[in-house]
Amino acid sequence: MPVQHEQILQGKLAIEFKTVSKMVEIYCFAHHGTEKAVCASCAELLNYAQKRLDRCPYGQEKPTCNRCPIHCYKREPKEQMRVVMRYSGPRMLFSHPILAIRHLLHEKQRIPVRIKSNASNRHQRKKSD
Ligand SMILES: [Zn+2]
Incomplete structure (x- = not known):
């Protein structure tokens, strides 16, 4: 009997x-x-991602990973994931539009304030328009 990925994550x-x-x-x-x-190495990456999500200190309040102030990935899987996202991100719109749009909307949400935000850093960012 094939073992299904147990639904450890919710919402x-x-x-x-x-x-x-x-x-x-x-x-x-x-x-x-x-x-x-x-493949095996991608399955391992997914396994790792699942564990990280499961242990995410933000829980259900979690921002999308690329905006998350906590960088919980280790260097290697992080790099692997970055490459995956860069390739698959735009392609998601065609193959899985609903998931992609939810993800994009989620990205627009504010990051829950847990760590005191440093407002003085803000004006250093110049907008070129
Ligand atoms: Zn693979």
């Missing part, structure tokens, strides 16, 4: 994981010659 975290899974799939199918299931 937003589950959706985020689903989104990440699709992105890894798109990337793996295109780069690693896989068709229906991701």
Whole structure:
């Protein structure tokens, strides 16, 4: 009997994981010659992502990972994930538009204030318009 990924994540975290899974799939199918299931190294990356989400200190308040002030990924999987996202991000709109749009909307949400934000840093960012 095949062991299904146990649903350890719920709500937003589950959706985020689903989104990440699709992105890894798109990337793996295109780069690693896989068709229906991701290769071992991508499966490992997903496993890692799932664990990180499960332990996310923000829980359901979590911002999307690329905006998260807590960088919980280790260097290697982080780099791997960055490459995946860059490739799959734009492609998600075509293959999984609903997930992609939810993800984009989620990205627009404010990051919950947990760490005191340093407002004085703000004016250093110049807008070129
Ligand atoms: Zn792969």
